[in-house]
Amino acid sequence: MANKVLGLTAVDQTSLLRIAILGLISIVAIGSRLYSVIRFESVIHEFDPWFNYRTTRYLVNNGFDKFWNWFDETAWYPLGRVVGGTVYPGIMVTSATIYNALHMLNIPVDVRNVCVFLAPVFSAFTAIATYKLGKEVKNATAGLLAAAFIGVAPGYISRSVAGSYDNEGIAIFLLVFTFFLWLRSVRLGSAMYGALTAVFYFYMVSAWGGYVFIINLIPLHVFALLVMGRYSNRLYVAYSTFYVIGTLASMQIPFVGFQPTFTSEHMAALGTFGLLQLVAFANFVRTLLPDQHFQILLRGAVFSLFVVGVGGLVLLTMTGVIAPWTGRFYSLWDTGYAKIHIPIIASVSEHQPTAWPNFFFDLNMLIWLLPAGIYFSFRELTDNHVFLILYSIFAAYFAGVMVRLILTLTPIVCVMAGISMANIFETFLNVRNLPAVETDASTDTTGSGAAAISVSVAEAKEKKKTVDTQSTSSGLSAHTEAGSGSKKSGKKAKGSNKTASKASGTTGSKDAANEDASTLDAPLTAVTTSAAAAVRKPASKNQPPNPAMPAFSPKRLYALFPKIVVMANFLYFLCMFQWHCSWVTSSAYSSPSVVLASRSPDGSTHIIDDFREAYYWLRKNTKPDAKVLSWWDYGYQLAGMADRVTLVDNNTWNNTHIATVGKILASDENTAYELARRHDVDYVLVVFGGMIGYSGDDINKFLWMIRIAQGVYPDDVKESDFFNSQGQYAIGESASKTMLNSLMHKLCYYRFNEVMGPQAFDRVRKQKLPSSVTLDNFEEAYTTENWMVRIYKVKDLDNLGRSHRAVSVLEGPKTSRTMF
């Protein structure tokens, strides 16, 4: 270990390498998230990001005080929305801070670009946080591997591509970093780290509703440790500090408010906090009592307290003192719950249970490294490993229930995969115990393993690194030896010490842990160094690696063979993983959904920009306070792009209002007109895919609108009326009368057969259209190029009090105007 290269000690070399590798991982993490910008443009994606973007702009323009007290009159007309009190402000404040900092440095960046690139930048931070977490629970090798995995794992990329400006973009970083700080504070028993955990927990609370996961998982960890008899003062200090500061801090977010004191989601944390105090007290009592008596007393007390606590919780929940769990949480236990009781939750595709292929699609080989990681964690069960196991199990369960919770699963899968891979590397790259040291082969094996890393590290190819490599390669085998050797011996040596400390649980010394960490770093040197070496393998091969090189022998080759096979296998898997991640990212997760792309037969890409066309039309051609009715999916986009008043939007806080909109769209024209007038609606916007075959259109969502409306207005809207006599959901001649008369149907198919000819055909439903669609109370205002968005104006009441039907009969068929 005393070899000095470039005046650096081996330890310095490894940290340099680690930093370089982490830098490269960050670059890859950011780079692979830029497909959307390159393919399309720097635009805010999807739905929720548009709200975040709009509020960020408001924050930047009006300052924090106004933002904090902002009441948005243009949303949920006429109810309005208290934005300051119903928003997780973390992401807006983050962007605004970055924006202001950049402007202070005279870097004139647009708010939009800050927002677009925020998620990729934070994904780099996530990679670093994951590295820290991996290092905390195992060693730097595992950390680096985990960082490399999370940098490109599609499960996380799906929510963090450039333009996907959503809470999750920064929340995953905060989640991982909070867990890292928590584990460190538990390991060290440090109040400072406990407080830091609380600070980052506060940041997390301010950023994402998923903070509930943290505030349940950490108490669960504490509880599990208590039950396992692993109580320690470190645990007491860590949790008490974290809980008190974290809870007080979280209550400063208006949206959370006093929830931590009365909702079920937060009760586990409170209960655990109380339990911990009791256990601490019991421990104090133990010092005054004989041991065996005390054990019995303690177990009994813990058990009875748990029973009493849970019983009390149930009782209080039932009597209504503690707010019952919200529907979204019920649907976590019973996947059928939402469909029956809360259609509005079930209607969102990301709340559906996950299909099996999704796991593989989003995590690829990591998903089968997860059990291996759990196994390795069990083999060496520290406090931290208990946490990892709990996290894995719970996140895996939740990810199975709701598609979008794969997101919370991804970090732990990456960490677990990092642990498994690190174990594999350590086992199979260790050529120390072979009959005799054979350098040629070892170079090969390390090379292959290293190449694997180099793949995940994105073709680590920097020219200037080769200098490093050349210089370090001479010390390669020495490191390898030192690393793997010292690991074994170090393990042995420290082993007793460590297990002892763990068993007693009270004498856990910082020194031992730190030493452990530095010892465990050593194998990393082998891997990382050789990773770099692999890049210049031909060169390093030609060099005499070590003066003390033993001779080649077939026996040793024979012993090496299984290692080579295994490593080659994993190399292949890692290559496939990287390839899969890039492919998934570019093909599935980089579409902004605001702008669509289609490929024509000759291979050229055709951009379909109907949404922005329609929103731009509204922005330019309607009164600034015009009220636009649409299904709630488009609320945020309307507010963000068209800057018009909306009735409902993606913040689905008022089910009745959404049901009313559903009722308007599902009713016949006259009822709809009356309701629309009552809500001061000026325009109705529908999305129609029948022309170009866009299947995510309103007709396909229509059944959900009906269901939601039926939930509130069971007398006026009935789902069964919308199916024809064969029980099919038809839109053509065979459709039911209610369906044909519904406003949604009329608005979508109005004049459609004029453009499609007599054999008019819906390209999504593959059905023939009804022959004619009449529309009296609404008039077509705008239809986009591909007919994807259709905007109708709600006619004014007739000046003479006639019905619009009578007026159109009098006026006869309108002369068709030019539409495009």
Place this chain on the structure above:
Amino acid sequence: MRVFASCVYLVLGGALLSITEAKSATGDRVLVLVPKAESSKEYSQVIASLDKRGFDVTLAQATNTSVSLHNYDRRSYDHAILLSPTTKKFGAALTVNDFIRFVDDGGNLIVAVSSELSDFHRKLSAQFGVEFEKRGMLAIDHINNLKEGNASDHTVIASNRFTDIPAVLSPQFVKADADPVYFKGIGHKYDAKSPFLIPLLAGKRTTYSRLESGKSNTAQDDSSLSGSSLGLVSVFQARGNARVAISGSTDIFSNALIKKGGSGNHRFVDDILQWTLQEKAVLREVGHRHYLTSTGEQPEHYRINNEILYEIDLSEYHNNAWHPYSANDVQFEAIMLDPYIRATLNRTQSADTKSTAAYRGNIKLPDRYGTFTFRVNYKRTGLSNIDIKDTVGIWPLRHDEYPRFLSAAYPYYAGSFAMVVGFLALCMAWLWNAEPSKKKNAAKAKSE
């Protein structure tokens, strides 16, 4: 040159005249359409009275192709009087829609027909909820009719069944034994449910409708309309305040009937003309404002439970000028889907000017945030509609506007202060007690 100059004077004079002596609140260009040029003599009294009141009357033959209601989509006239019931085609192919558009644009319309009305008129009046009897039918009354000496004409009926609308009719018609109005023409069915239509004059109990004598009169030609369901003259006010009068008789506008002694015809026709041409019962909102009682200023948005003042100035047009409008039923509403507040506004004398009356109300805004509509929706039969809407945001309290130091929270304050004191006491106790032993330990350690 002289001709040109005189033309200029004429135009200027006309313009001046119209400014100074304008009778109508909305304008004074009147188009009178008659079947033949010479038939204008028949209506000379009406036309003369219009002229006298300062209207700029254009008399034209209904079929004259140069007649049009709009010029480049703007109204060419403010009022139109159709006295040509048999005409099938007006002017330059004017359609029913053109007349409707004329009304939609704020033009006022008087339609008078006879029993020989054309389909055009039938279609036009149907748009206002008036359905005329079949062609050739007449309103007949064998008891209440025009009697001159011994002779009586059963087709000239005398009716005094008025709908009592003071805004439209003079007080003399309100009496039970008011002078009757002689009417010769066709009756109609009026849409009783329409809030826009007022059947101003209907038949008496003995009035019914049948084909003119001499024409075949089979049972199926009989009408079910009689008595009060048989409308004779109806008036209509559109949502946009344009006014329309529909009469089943052209004759009531003719000199012959107007001059009839012992009848209310002269006054009645005058009332119809004045009302329809917006010479009376015209209401308008001159201005309105709302502001915080405390500051007297209108903020960008209110907060819940704010005390505000709402004011609206109303004027009524009659006798050639705007006068303060007087009523005690002007209501204010604060609406968010449903009315949260409905309050009567009081007329305040001090704020009145010569032509406007101010109505004011102290309003306490609801304890509910949202986008509210402040609305004064004043619709009274015969008067112009006033519908004033303001969209106003009512915001929740700011984070620093909530009440502090609630008495209910005193136990908590006491608790936290007790905690602080206790913590300090504990610290002190700890410091004073633990220090010496620690020092000793440290010293021991050092020495070792």
